[in-house]
Amino acid sequence: MEQINTECDLLAKQARMELPTIDGEPNVFQHEGLSIWDASHEKLTCNIHHSIYTYYFARKAQTTITHKYEWNVHQFRDIDWQANQKANQIMSQPTKQWISKYITKFLPIGRNMLRRQHWREDYCPRCRVCVETHDYLLMYTHPQCQQTFRTSLEKLDTWLQAQLTPTKLSYEILHIITEWKMGITSHPTPHQTYPIRNQIRLGVRHFIEGRILKDFGEYMDSHYQTLSTKKTGAKWAATFLQKLWTIVHKPQWENRNSFVHKINEEPEKTRESENLQFELTTLYLSKLPENLLATDQHLYSHSLSELR
Numbered sequence: 001m002e003q004i005n006t007e008c009d010l011l012a013k014q015a016r017m018e019l020p021t022i023d024g025e026p027n028v029f030q031h032e033g034l035s036i037w038d039a040s041h042e043k044l045t046c047n048i049h050h051s052i053y054t055y056y057f058a059r060k061a062q063t064t065i066t067h068k069y070e071w072n073v074h075q076f077r078d079i080d081w082q083a084n085q086k087a088n089q090i091m092s093q094p095t096k097q098w099i100s101k102y103i104t105k106f107l108p109i110g111r112n113m114l115r116r117q118h119w120r121e122d123y124c125p126r127c128r129v130c131v132e133t134h135d136y137l138l139m140y141t142h143p144q145c146q147q148t149f150r151t152s153l154e155k156l157d158t159w160l161q162a163q164l165t166p167t168k169l170s171y172e173i174l175h176i177i178t179e180w181k182m183g184i185t186s187h188p189t190p191h192q193t194y195p196i197r198n199q200i201r202l203g204v205r206h207f208i209e210g211r212i213l214k215d216f217g218e219y220m221d222s223h224y225q226t227l228s229t230k231k232t233g234a235k236w237a238a239t240f241l242q243k244l245w246t247i248v249h250k251p252q253w254e255n256r257n258s259f260v261h262k263i264n265e266e267p268e269k270t271r272e273s274e275n276l277q278f279e280l281t282t283l284y285l286s287k288l289p290e291n292l293l294a295t296d297q298h299l300y301s302h303s304l305s306e307l308r
């Protein structure tokens with residue numbers, strides 16, 4: 001915070017030099033601990049202070065994000081950040097917290113639980129085969145998740161229809177989400193609508209995580225104009241993102257948790273027997289009967305399920 005204050009202070013002074021004429025009495029921005037200004041008894045107006053902070057953090061965010069995804073400036077600008085901001089405003093606090101934990105990879109999934117030493121392994125609690133990472137979380141293929149996923153897609157489809165989304169675009173959206181879930185790589189084709197084609201080129205993963213292109217809002221805007229409705233592409237994009245998080249992604253997490261908490265409700269016994277079963281399976285599969293002592297050979301006359 002101190003460093004930001006110092007940097008903001010320099011920016012503020014610079015802005016003050018560049019904008020020497022500020023009319024009227026300054027509207028002093030009094031915020032305890034954040035007030036950074038100033039040595040010569042001049043104070044920034046609330047507006048300028050706010051603009052400098054916004055400018056500063058927007059620049060920081062742009063640098064971090066373009067570096068993270070190896071984007072150029074254009075790719076960064078093509079993303080509908082405004083839709084993200086609006087979606088953020090209409091979502092509940094717990095959902096927002098969940099999303100920020102997902103994006104920053106802080107959710108209590110297997111990998112983090114092992115790192116934080118709460119669990120003894122990082123396996124997915126359902127199949128105990130795959131390591132539970134953030135990517136794995138939104139690609140669940142377990143039977144229970146399939147049903148949740150189908151219901152989610154139906155709800156999303158209903159919403160898309162209610163927003164008068166063209167059938168072709170609705171179908172393409174549902175299709176790329178399904179392909180992503182199934183681990184299939186989507187390919188751009190000339191027959192697709194341009195928002196989908198461009199989004200696939202940028203990466204479906206960005207779409208899944210809410211970094212949708214401005215193309216969607218523009219496409220919906222021109223579609224709404226032909227229908228002479230008051231609906232707007234900007235509203236469509238923001239609400240779409242809200243629906244994506246709340247009716248497609250979040251239920252997968254809740255579904256996963258209901259399973260994990262069921263284990264935790266009967267802690268010792270269930271957890272222990274789960275661990276024993278796991279060790280038994282690993283042991284059974286890792287030893288070849290002919291390497292065993294003659295006295296132990298009889299164990300392999302039983303199948304794994306009989307032993308369990």
Ligand SMILES: [Zn+2]
Nearest residue numbers: 124126127130
């Ligand atoms: Zn699994």
